[in-house]
Amino acid sequence: MSAPDLDEFIAASARALALSVDPAWYPAVRFNLEVTFRLATLVSAFPLPDDAEPAPVFRA
Amino acid sequence: MFDPTEASALDIVRAVAMGATTADAVVEAALARIAARNPLLNAFSDITADRARARAASIDARRAGGEPVGPLAGVPFAAKNLFDVAGLPTRAGSKINRDRPPALRDSPLIERLEAAGAVLVGALNMGEYAYDFTGENIHDGPSRNPHDPERMTGGSSGGSGGAVAGRLVPLALGSDTNGSIRVPASLCGVFGLKPTYGRLTRARTFPFVTSLDHVGPFARSAADLAVCYDALQGPDADDPVCAARPAQPTVPTLAIGLDGLRVATAGGYFHHGLSPEGHAALAAVAAALGVTREVEWPGAAEARAAAYVITCAEGAALHMDRLRSRAKDFDPAVRDRLIAGAMVPASMVMRAQKFRRWYQGRILELFEEVDAVLLPATPCTAPRIGQETFTLDGLEVPVRANLGIYTQPISFIGLPVVAAPVPLAPLPTAVQIVAAPWREDVALRIAHALEEEGVVAAPRPARRVD
Numbered sequence: 001m002s003a004p005d006l007d008e009f010i011a012a013s014a015r016a017l018a019l020s021v022d023p024a025w026y027p028a029v030r031f032n033l034e035v036t037f038r039l040a041t042l043v044s045a046f047p048l049p050d051d052a053e054p055a056p057v058f059r060a
Numbered sequence: 061m062f063d064p065t066e067a068s069a070l071d072i073v074r075a076v077a078m079g080a081t082t083a084d085a086v087v088e089a090a091l092a093r094i095a096a097r098n099p100l101l102n103a104f105s106d107i108t109a110d111r112a113r114a115r116a117a118s119i120d121a122r123r124a125g126g127e128p129v130g131p132l133a134g135v136p137f138a139a140k141n142l143f144d145v146a147g148l149p150t151r152a153g154s155k156i157n158r159d160r161p162p163a164l165r166d167s168p169l170i171e172r173l174e175a176a177g178a179v180l181v182g183a184l185n186m187g188e189y190a191y192d193f194t195g196e197n198i199h200d201g202p203s204r205n206p207h208d209p210e211r212m213t214g215g216s217s218g219g220s221g222g223a224v225a226g227r228l229v230p231l232a233l234g235s236d237t238n239g240s241i242r243v244p245a246s247l248c249g250v251f252g253l254k255p256t257y258g259r260l261t262r263a264r265t266f267p268f269v270t271s272l273d274h275v276g277p278f279a280r281s282a283a284d285l286a287v288c289y290d291a292l293q294g295p296d297a298d299d300p301v302c303a304a305r306p307a308q309p310t311v312p313t314l315a316i317g318l319d320g321l322r323v324a325t326a327g328g329y330f331h332h333g334l335s336p337e338g339h340a341a342l343a344a345v346a347a348a349l350g351v352t353r354e355v356e357w358p359g360a361a362e363a364r365a366a367a368y369v370i371t372c373a374e375g376a377a378l379h380m381d382r383l384r385s386r387a388k389d390f391d392p393a394v395r396d397r398l399i400a401g402a403m404v405p406a407s408m409v410m411r412a413q414k415f416r417r418w419y420q421g422r423i424l425e426l427f428e429e430v431d432a433v434l435l436p437a438t439p440c441t442a443p444r445i446g447q448e449t450f451t452l453d454g455l456e457v458p459v460r461a462n463l464g465i466y467t468q469p470i471s472f473i474g475l476p477v478v479a480a481p482v483p484l485a486p487l488p489t490a491v492q493i494v495a496a497p498w499r500e501d502v503a504l505r506i507a508h509a510l511e512e513e514g515v516v517a518a519p520r521p522a523r524r525v526d
Contacts, residue, residue: 009403010403013402013403014399014403017380017402017403018384019383019384019387019399019402020384020387021399022387025392025395025396025399028392028393028396029396029399029400029403030400031396032372032396032397032399032400032401033400033403033404035368035461036368036369036372036400036401036404036408037408039364039365039366039368039369040365040369040404040408040411040412042361042362042365043362043365043366043369043408043411043412043415044408044411046359046362046415046418048411048414048415048418052414052417052418053414053417054410054413054414054416054417055271055413055414055416055417055420055473
């Protein structure tokens with residue numbers, strides 16, 4: 001995503017989550033989102049079958 | 061002459077047991093050492109002197125009366141300030157939590173160490189809400205590395221690493237979500253144990269990422285680490301993640317040697333970005349153990365990435381109310397990561413949890429072939445305080461998020477690890493000794509054997525610094 005797209009995403013997400021994000025915080029939030037999305041893409045690119053179980057912590 | 065600030069925990073126990081010293085004298089020496097050194101090292105955020113003196117007097121009285129006083133009688137220790145200490149607000153490195161009421165009761169791990177005769181002398185500085193690898197804290201100032209106070213301790217258990225390396229206490233408690241015990245152990249040159257996920261109770265500690273949070277001890281020898289860990293073990297219904305399995309003492313097998321153990325190193329991901337010092341430390345340890353086998357560790361890069369994604373999303377979920385109501389009271393570096401984490405789509409987090417299961421399966425297969433794997437703990441020795449970026453594999457990346465690149469793939473699936481310090485000059489580093497789940501005994505045995513050979517050790521800070 002481009003920087004303007006990410007800023008739009010941050011603004012919309014902040015509204016949806018009732019978070020107040022000061023405009024001065026945008027560059028750092030954007031940087032952190034870029035890193036997270038890049039790493040999430042690396043994980044998503046790893047082939048897993050549909051029936052792969054997640055690793056939940058809860059134990060009954 | 062017996063110097064209680066330089067002595068190991070076990071030396072203190074022996075000296076107290078023989079009547080060569082008293083718990084009171086040991087605790088007074090620790091308090092004096094803290095008073096002298098903490099203004100520089102900034103390891104302690106709270107000093108519980110009155111409580112410690114009362115506890116020490118009680119141990120001495122019980123010993124004089126012929127009562128048993130426990131396997132850690134008279135040993136001073138301290139706990140990262142996310143552990144509840146009765147009478148203190150559990151600040152977890154934050155400004156916000158200082159408004160909490162004082163804890164009514166100690167964390168069970170503090171209770172267990174005190175039941176074993178150890179004496180709590182205070183709470184330790186840490187990165188805000190445990191979301192850092194640096195040991196820096198915007199509210200309390202950085203914890204400083206005893207080997208060079210201009211350098212980081214590593215974090216987030218920075219005060220724990222600094223207090224043990226600086227000879228303020230022989231034992232400390234820390235927490236490790238992605239590397240927060242092992243990174244400061246490496247940068248400060250002390251031993252750290254991150255046990256199997258679910259092995260030690262986290263009850264009455266302030267959480268960060270509950271599906272990744274671990275707690276564990278720091279020490280200056282493998283034997284001290286083992287005796288402390290054994291005192292900490294056991295089920296606890298107050299932590300739903302804590303395993304119901306009984307304690308598995310490690311002290312009885314600590315010194316049986318390495319016969320029959322299959323040890324390997326792993327290349328690939330764990331060599332990318334590793335400094336010459338890190339390579340030298342790993343080579344020295346492998347040579348001492350006669351290790352020639354190198355295994356492939358599958359999925360390490362994806363594991364680190366998945367741990368990163370889960371951490372920011374789950375950490376953000378924990379702090380949503382505080383982000384809404386008190387955003388300006390956070391450390392900005394923590395706040396901006398948490399805000400970003402709040403916006404990560406659920407599909408990305410679920411994918412990371414699915415990968416986690418796949419990855420665990422492959423690594424458990426690997427541990428059918430070997431008993432332990434040696435890995436670097438940190439890509440470099442301690443960076444300077446305030447240093448924001450460093451070069452990793454040719455790329456300029458933030459220090460705060462990347463000192464743990466070698467630790468994250470291990471805690472991601474809860475494997476037990478001993479971070480064993482290699483006393484390089486001028487700054488130490490550590491090697492991770494990783495074992496199969498519930499086999500802390502194996503990692504501790506290897507660390508102890510390496511210590512006996514003189515390859516790993518917790519170096520004393522140079523006199524010019526000390």
